[in-house]
Amino acid sequence: MHSNGDKVHEMVGRYFTATLIDEDNYTYTYLIICEVSGKNYIKERFSQLYNDLVGDGYYPLLYRKGEDLLLKVTKHPQRIRSNKKLFLILFSVTIASVFYTGYLSVMGYNMALDKLGLQPIAAYINPWVGATGFTIAVVLPIFLHELGHYFASRKTTVPASYPLPIPAPVISPLGTFGAIILMRYFPKKLVDLAKVSISGPLFGVVLSLAIYVVSYLTSPTIPPNIVMKGVTEGVLSPLTISPLSAYLISTYLGGGLNSVRLMTPIAEAAYLILLIHFANLLPIGQLDGGHIARALTSSKIHFIISLATSILAVAASLIFHELMWLAIFIVLAWILSGSRPHIGAANMLDSMSPRDKLLYGITYVILLIATFPIPIT
16 A cells, blocks of 8 residues: 555656655645746646545645746545535524525515505515515526535536535524635645636626516615605605615616615525625635636735725725625625735646736626615715
8 A cells, every 4th residue: 555645646646756855744745847948838737636635635836936937736635525404404494594584574575565554555565475586686697606616616627625605594694694605725736726716706686686676676666755754754665775776776777766666585595695705806815806806816906906996995895884794794805805915826836927917807897787785865
């Protein structure tokens, strides 16, 4: 039987002429001797080596130190395990939490109709049916978001866990804080980092927008005088910020000059999911937007963008108090990951092609603009 070291030496030797220069309890470090020059040769060889090593539970990192090309292989990384039992438990609890939150939201909506005498022009929502719709509007975009990450990770051979839901009954207006997947390996190349990072927001935003359009257009329209009465009496709360895409929908597909849409709980859920996507798309630290920004730029530029975005967003929240939640989110994101250098990919010599930068950059900007919160009156 081969020892761990023999196994790693054999795999590295398949693709590179290398000399072992350092070894400790956790890593092997090799000096790579390039027999063929060219970035593409190194990139292709490392990509094949990455697949072999990661598939066997090891983690390679390729980088330069001065003039030397070095390869570091982690000997016993923490393996990513898909705990199906944990997933099923969290998923069940999250569904119950979101359903309960939706039920309370529908009951509050029906109560508002009663207090304003709107029953003739706005029908009650059956609490069980409404809670089911609310649950779909919340859970489906969140899980499609995380599944986008998960399947992109699988396609790019990056080990990842199942999506792990985070139930939050009562304390969250949605009944959940979303879901996460665990990835402790960086992708082999930057285009894979961009692909994994943008796949979640792309699917999540598109589905949330589709749900918002349908639920907003099926929300009842009520006269402006009743709206003013509801706001004055504290029965209704007017929106003060809106994702740009939602604002455009309400502007061009609204109820007209003589009526106002009374958003149903399902429409409100889709509206909030869009705002959550915006926060996650900010180019900060290890957020999805931070990963995308790192794939498009260098580690140094990523840090500068991350810091500048954080400062601007916190400053904006002091001007527009409706964005205070965003400032809190950003501070937490910065504390957890914003101050650490983002190496980008396991191949630290890699860079994206101009075509890929344009494709992922344009997609990212469109998603950011679509979810960008603007103040409304």
